[in-house]
Amino acid sequence: MNRRRQAGFAHLGLLVMILVLVGIVVFAGWRIHSHATKVSSQNVTTVSVPAAPSVSSASDLNTAATTLDQNDPTNSNSSDLNQLDSQLNTF
Numbered sequence: 001m002n003r004r005r006q007a008g009f010a011h012l013g014l015l016v017m018i019l020v021l022v023g024i025v026v027f028a029g030w031r032i033h034s035h036a037t038k039v040s041s042q043n044v045t046t047v048s049v050p051a052a053p054s055v056s057s058a059s060d061l062n063t064a065a066t067t068l069d070q071n072d073p074t075n076s077n078s079s080d081l082n083q084l085d086s087q088l089n090t091f
Helices: 010-042 058-071 078-089
Strands: none
Touching: 058 078
């Protein structure tokens, strides 16, 4: 048998192919991450809520109830109203 030493460049081609595939995966991940970051930062909204008044008398409690009703007029929260009524009865 006539054996020749065949040293080739196949291992370099395999290395280049692996580097290209890793580069494609990294690029795709970077694009997805940058798009997700951009979308999440656009959806941030801030709402200014007035500070709750201090409650030291029955009239202050009525003012607090009025403030709560103004901040959430469509969804009356009965637990808040019950808590305010129970506190009003203690005065």
